[in-house]
Amino acid sequence: MRVGLFSVGRLKAGPEKELAARYIDRFAKAGPAIGLELGKLAEVGESRAGNADTRKREEAAMLEKALPDGAVLILLDERGKSLDSPAFADFLAGFRDSGKRDLMIAIGGADGLDPALYERANATLCLGKMTWPHQLVRILLAEQLYRAVTILSGHPYHRS
Ligand SMILES: C[S@@+](CC[C@H](N)C(=O)[O-])C[C@H]1O[C@@H](n2cnc3c(N)ncnc32)[C@H](O)[C@@H]1O
Numbered sequence: 001m002r003v004g005l006f007s008v009g010r011l012k013a014g015p016e017k018e019l020a021a022r023y024i025d026r027f028a029k030a031g032p033a034i035g036l037e038l039g040k041l042a043e044v045g046e047s048r049a050g051n052a053d054t055r056k057r058e059e060a061a062m063l064e065k066a067l068p069d070g071a072v073l074i075l076l077d078e079r080g081k082s083l084d085s086p087a088f089a090d091f092l093a094g095f096r097d098s099g100k101r102d103l104m105i106a107i108g109g110a111d112g113l114d115p116a117l118y119e120r121a122n123a124t125l126c127l128g129k130m131t132w133p134h135q136l137v138r139i140l141l142a143e144q145l146y147r148a149v150t151i152l153s154g155h156p157y158h159r160s
Contacts, residue, residue, distance in 0.1 A: 001035060001036055001037070001092075001095060001096040001100050001101060001102065001103055002037045002038070002039030002040070002068075002101065002102045002103070003027075003031070003036055003037070003038065003039050003092070003103050003104075003105070003145060004038075004039030004040035004041065004042065004066075004068070004071070004102065004103070004104040004105070005024075005039075005040075005041050005042070005104070005105050005106075005107070005138070005141065005142075006040075006042045006043075006044075006063050006066050006067075006104055006105070006106040006107070007042070007043045007044070007106075007107045007134060007138055008044055008045075008046055008059045008062075008107065008108050008109030008113075008134065009043075009045070009046055009107075009109045009110070009134040009135070010043050010044075010045055011043070011135055011138060016135040016136070016138070016139060019139050019142075020135075020138045020139045020142045021142075022142075023139070023142035023143045023145065023146045024038065024041070024142045024145075024146075026146045027142065027145045027146040027149055030146065030149045030150065030153065030155070031145075031149045033153055034093075034149060034152045034153045035096050036092060036096060036148075036149060036152075039068070039102055039103070039104065040066060040068065040102075040104070042062075042063075042066035042104075044059065044062045044063075044066075046059070046109040046110060046111075047059050047109075052111045055109075055111050056108075056111050056112065056113065056114035056115075057114055057116075059108070059109060059111075059113075059114065060113070060114035060116060060117050063106055063117065066104070067102075067104055068101070068102040068104070069102075070100075070101065070102065071100075071101075071102035071103060071104045072095050072100050072102065072103040072104070072122045073103075073104055073106065073117070073120060073121045073122055074103065074104070074105045074106070074121065074122060074123050074124070074125060075105075075106050075108075075113055075117060075118065075121045075123070075124045075125070076105060076106065076107050076108070076124075076125055076126070076127065076137060076141065077108070077112070077113065077124050077125075077126060078126050078127075078128070078129055078130065078131050078132075079124070079126065080123075080124035080125045080126035081123065081124065081125055081126065082125075082126050082128070082129075083125060085144060085147050085148065085151060085158060086151055086158075086160065088125075088144055088147075088148055089147070089148035089149075089151040089152050091123075091125075092145075092148050092152075093152055095122075105141060106121075107134050107137050107138060107141065108134065109134060110134075127140050127141070127144075
């Protein structure tokens, strides 16, 4: 199964971009052995429309364009469901084992994600109850994807 990321807000060159890329690269290298491949990495700039509802609608339209046909859509939101790392690994493996070809995880911009996306999404997950900037969310998610692969493959990176 290909695991892609959609992010509103571009990462500038610097330590956040480097760290996110480091974990994405580790995920890309270790994932195929357990049936998880790196999918599409879609990064779009924040909409500049006049109000938050319009901005979120425009950003949601960009997400719809980037979504592969039939993809599982997972939203990240501080009000979402909290999973520990082994449960996140099982969550991914469940979609993989049910034969899904693509799964895309979406991170919103400063306004968050459009409400319509929550109806379309297969699940909404959180990385704790605090609100993080999208740059840090990208890093946290990338690390958890790599960690999930190590859990599923029995690699000692994750020690519970
Ligand atoms: C700065 S936050 C936007 C907060 C916005 N006020 C809202 O109501 O959603 C940018 C994005 O980072 C992600 N995010 C921030 N904190 C998170 C958390 N604790 N768990 C999961 N995702 C989070 C979400 O995708 C969010 O849309």
